[in-house]
Amino acid sequence: MCELLGMSANVPTDICFSFTGFLHRGGGTGPHRDGWGIAFYEQGGYRDFRDPHPSLHSPIARLIGEYPIKSRIVISHIRQANVGQICLANTHPFTREMWGQPWCYAHNGQLSNWSALPLTFYRPVGGTDSEHAFCWLMGELRREFPEPPVDCQALWQRLHRLCERLRGLGVFNLLLADGDYLYTYCSTKLAHITRRAPFGRASLSDAELTVNFAEHTTPDDVVSVIATEPLTDNEDWVRMRPGELLVWRDGVIEARLDAAP
Amino acid sequence: MCELLGMSANVPTDICFSFTGFLHRGGGTGPHRDGWGIAFYEQGGYRDFRDPHPSLHSPIARLIGEYPIKSRIVISHIRQANVGQICLANTHPFTREMWGQPWCYAHNGQLSNWSALPLTFYRPVGGTDSEHAFCWLMGELRREFPEPPVDCQALWQRLHRLCERLRGLGVFNLLLADGDYLYTYCSTKLAHITRRAPFGRASLSDAELTVNFAEHTTPDDVVSVIATEPLTDNEDWVRMRPGELLVWRDGVIEARLDAAP
Numbered sequence: 001m002c003e004l005l006g007m008s009a010n011v012p013t014d015i016c017f018s019f020t021g022f023l024h025r026g027g028g029t030g031p032h033r034d035g036w037g038i039a040f041y042e043q044g045g046y047r048d049f050r051d052p053h054p055s056l057h058s059p060i061a062r063l064i065g066e067y068p069i070k071s072r073i074v075i076s077h078i079r080q081a082n083v084g085q086i087c088l089a090n091t092h093p094f095t096r097e098m099w100g101q102p103w104c105y106a107h108n109g110q111l112s113n114w115s116a117l118p119l120t121f122y123r124p125v126g127g128t129d130s131e132h133a134f135c136w137l138m139g140e141l142r143r144e145f146p147e148p149p150v151d152c153q154a155l156w157q158r159l160h161r162l163c164e165r166l167r168g169l170g171v172f173n174l175l176l177a178d179g180d181y182l183y184t185y186c187s188t189k190l191a192h193i194t195r196r197a198p199f200g201r202a203s204l205s206d207a208e209l210t211v212n213f214a215e216h217t218t219p220d221d222v223v224s225v226i227a228t229e230p231l232t233d234n235e236d237w238v239r240m241r242p243g244e245l246l247v248w249r250d251g252v253i254e255a256r257l258d259a260a261p
Numbered sequence: 262m263c264e265l266l267g268m269s270a271n272v273p274t275d276i277c278f279s280f281t282g283f284l285h286r287g288g289g290t291g292p293h294r295d296g297w298g299i300a301f302y303e304q305g306g307y308r309d310f311r312d313p314h315p316s317l318h319s320p321i322a323r324l325i326g327e328y329p330i331k332s333r334i335v336i337s338h339i340r341q342a343n344v345g346q347i348c349l350a351n352t353h354p355f356t357r358e359m360w361g362q363p364w365c366y367a368h369n370g371q372l373s374n375w376s377a378l379p380l381t382f383y384r385p386v387g388g389t390d391s392e393h394a395f396c397w398l399m400g401e402l403r404r405e406f407p408e409p410p411v412d413c414q415a416l417w418q419r420l421h422r423l424c425e426r427l428r429g430l431g432v433f434n435l436l437l438a439d440g441d442y443l444y445t446y447c448s449t450k451l452a453h454i455t456r457r458a459p460f461g462r463a464s465l466s467d468a469e470l471t472v473n474f475a476e477h478t479t480p481d482d483v484v485s486v487i488a489t490e491p492l493t494d495n496e497d498w499v500r501m502r503p504g505e506l507l508v509w510r511d512g513v514i515e516a517r518l519d520a521a522p
Contacts, residue, residue, distance in 0.1 A: 045349025045387065047311050052304075059328050067320050088306025096358060100384035121382070123361035126306065 002092070002108045004190065005038075005076040006175040006226040008182040008248035012042070012070035013223050017211045020065050021204035021231045023055040025078055035091040036061060038076040039104045040069050041179045046102035050091045072250070073182050075175045077106035089126030093175075094134050096122050098141070099148040101178045105134040108228055109171030109187055133172070137162050153255070159183065160245045160257040167243065173228065182248040184226050186240035192226040193237045194251065202232040222251035263353070263369045265451065266299075266337040267436040267487040269443040269509035273303070273331035274484050278472045281326050282465035282492045284316040286339055296352040297322060299337040300365045301330050302440045307363035311352045333511070334443050336436045338367035350387030354436075355395050357383050359402070360409040362439045366395045369489055370432030370448055394433070398423050414516070420444060421506045421518040428504065434489065443509040445487050447501035453487040454498045455512065463493040483512030 005022045007015050015038075023036065036058065037050035055061040055078055077092035084090040093106040107130040114129040120139035124131040140162055141155070149155045159176075163185040166172040174185040184190055195202075197220070199213035217223070226248075230237035240246065243259020266283045268276050276299075284297065297319065298311035316322040316339055338353035345351040354367040368391035375390040381400035385392040401423055402416070410416045420437075424446040427433040435446040445451055456463075458481070460474035478484070487509075491498035501507065504520020 043313075043348045043350065045313075045352070047309075047349060049310070050308050052306075059324060063320060063324050087304045088308060089304065091306065097383065097386060100386055102386055122358060125358060125361055125363055 002080050003078040003228045004106055004108045004173060004175050004226070005074070005228075005231075006182055006184060007071070007074040007223065008226075008251050009072050009221070009223040010250035010252075011218075011221050012072055013221070014068035014070050015074045015076075016065055016068055017202075017204070017209070018225050018227075018231055019076065020209055021206040022076060022078065022227070023061050023065060024206040025055075034081040034086045035079040035088075036077065037091050037093050037106070038064055038074065039093045039095065039177075040071040041073040041102075041104075041177065042069070042071050044179065046095065046104065046179065048093055048095065048104070050088065050093075052086055052088045052091050073177045073179065075104050075106050075177055075182070077108075077175075082110050083130075084126055084128035087126070090128045090131070092130065094131050096135070096138050098138055098178075101148075101180075103138060104177045106175045107133065108173040111166065111170040111172065113169055133166055137166070156245070156247055156255055156257060160185075163245060164243060164259065175226065180249065181254070182226075183245060184240065184248065185245045186242055188242065189228055190226060190240040191228075191230050191237040192224055192240065192246070193230070193232075193235055194222065194224040196222045196251075201234070203234050205231060205233045224248060224251045263341050264339040264489045265367055265369045265434060265436050265487070266335075266489075266492075267443055267445060268332070268335040268484065269487075269512050270333050270482070270484040271511035271513075272479075272482050273333055274482070275329035275331050276335045276337075277326055277329055278463075278465070278470070279486050279488075279492055280337065281470055282467040283337060283339065283488070284322050284326060285467040286316075295340040295342040295347045296349075297337070297339045298353050298367070299325055299335065300354045300356065300438075301332040302334040302363075302438065303330070303332050305440065307356065307365065307440065309354055309356065309365070311349065311354075313347055313349045313352050334438045334440065336365050336367050336438055336443070338369075338436075343371050344391075345387055345389035348387070351389045351392070353391065355392050357396070357399050359399055359439075362409075362441075364399060365438045367436045368394065369434040372427065372431040372433065374430055394427055398427070417506070417508055417516055417518060421446075424506060425504060425520065436487065441510065442515070443487075444506060445501065445509065446506045447503060449503065450489055451487060451501045452489075452491050452498040453485055453501065453507070454491070454493075454496055455483065455485040457483045457512075462495070464495050466492060466494045485509060485512045
């Protein structure tokens with residue numbers, strides 16, 4: 001299984017601390033040696049760094065851990081290959097432009113019968129179930145909303161139904177972003193924590209590192225981190241429920257859509 | 262004016278030497294302080310590194326200059342902003358997926374009346390004339406070829422006509438790639454050199470560095486470099502003609518389309 005890491009914040013924030021613990025799972029404390037990637041939204045722009053090599057030995061990953069890129073939305077992924085060979089084209093996160101926005105996607109899990117999902121506007125570059133599902137999902141959204149919807153609720157409900165369909169094909173834990181919102185959808189496991197004043201200390205589960213967030217923040221900062229498994233061992237992470245979609249903006253949950261009963 | 266750098270090779274080749282000279286133009290020997298980017302095609306995949314800061318002081322640029330990423334097609338760009346503010350969204354190269362291929366684009370020059378170019382499948386994320394022209398160009402190709410064309414000549418002729426239209430709007434020097442081919446189109450200035458056995462020494466114009474390619478190559482390697490201005494001062498670069506489109510594959514020119522007389 002792969003590992004997911006996401007961040008939503010109300011001020012541009014660096015993710016060096018969380019990423020340091022996270023990248024240890026790429027060949028260190030975890031078995032996820034088959035590539036990694038991280039995407040940042042900055043000032044309306046988007047960039048990602050991807051490497052098909054284990055994150056623990058990647059000079060690019062080391063740079064990202066040390067070079068504080070400040071962003072309000074981050075999506076990161078460490079891969080353990082199941083469908084598709086180990087190569088750059090199969091390395092998450094994936095991105096496509098829709099409505100002039102760069103959408104970014106990372107998936108944890110495995111799907112069956114995914115190749116039957118019909119493709120319209122977007123086609124995969126690589127050979128993974130994950131990217132195929134992404135292209136299908138984006139194509140379905142664009143087919144229903146040729147222009148960016150004025151009613152966000154309609155978009156979120158459609159997105160939730162599409163995620164539920166993918167959960168019906170297997171395991172589908174998702175991080176998705178459009179630059180304004182971060183969407184997190186839980187199929188089997190995702191956990192989150194929101195940090196705000198008064199900030200305390202946190203210590204990583206995967207590496208010997210403690211940070212005092214009070215030294216790096218202002219009292220108005222709100223920073224939420226979402227990961228497959230909790231990254232710290234001295235904080236109370238909230239586990240998402242299967243079928244739950246959370247819509248994050250500026251570090252807080254703006255909408256919650258639950259699985260149909 | 263911005264600076265362009267491209268490479269086409271018949272074996273995965275690193276561009277560290279050329280990039281070292283090139284990045285000196287980003288705030289060193291040149292005035293191009295407004296961001297830079299570089300894109301690599303590797304094993305059917307694509308990745309780019311972009312930074313809205315001067316390349317000479319960018320830790321990411323330094324990493325790229327020292328970390329040999331081997332690729333058969335590379336596109337790089339250093340920006341001197343004219344249209345659009347200095348930010349990540351306006352930093353070249355730009356990319357879009359068409360037919361399951363990641364297309365990459367970098368532009369040198371400035372266009373007038375560009376905002377009237379009609380957009381269909383693709384929309385710009387940032388606010389530059391360059392990205393708008395890219396989205397228009399890709400949309401026009403996709404409209405004419407909904408599926409990847411069997412006849413490459415038809416695609417190249419269409420691409421050439423679209424480039425000629427853009428040249429009619431101002432200065433349009435172009436690097437474009439789809440993972441198989443590198444396309445270079447000259448409006449005012451682009452120069453190229455092809456290196457093959459017997460390899461010799463080359464010395465950079467912009468930095469005190471000489472390399473003996475014989476030490477880094479095999480006798481079968483063919484590596485072509487295309488740049489706004491020649492990067493070395495002891496080799497014979499060929500200057501392209503206005504209106505000329507070259508189609509590169511595996512380091513050699515596969516097709517040449519000239520401006521209509």
